[in-house]
Amino acid sequence: MLRDGIYVGFMYDSEEDGMFLMPLDVRYCRIVGKTAEGQWIVYFDANYFNQGNNIQFIEGVDGDTSMCWDPCFIDGYKQYDTQGRDY
Numbered sequence: 516m517l518r519d520g521i522y523v524g525f526m527y528d529s530e531e532d533g534m535f536l537m538p539l540d541v542r543y544c545r546i547v548g549k550t551a552e553g554q555w556i557v558y559f560d561a562n563y564f565n566q567g568n569n570i571q572f573i574e575g576v577d578g579d580t581s582m583c584w585d586p587c588f589i590d591g592y593k594q595y596d597t598q599g600r601d602y
């Protein structure tokens with residue numbers, strides 16, 4: 516947070532594993548507003564998955580998808596991939 520000036524994370528919450536906050540690369544995040552409740556609305560640029568080996572977070576490695584990100588990222592990337600930057 517000191518280096519980037521902001522911390523952006525995605526919260527995983529399950530009864531079995533508890534809560535986990537996964538940090539997102541701030542270079543691919545953009546604050547676009549606030550909700551009526553005062554929470555920040557952040558957009559995540561799906562182009563992140565086209566950089567280096569990051570596609571592994573969507574497709575898995577050698578058929579193993581256990582380390583893939585949340586389905587909202589997978590679905591979002593698929594829509595981005597087919598619809599382009601407008602998504």
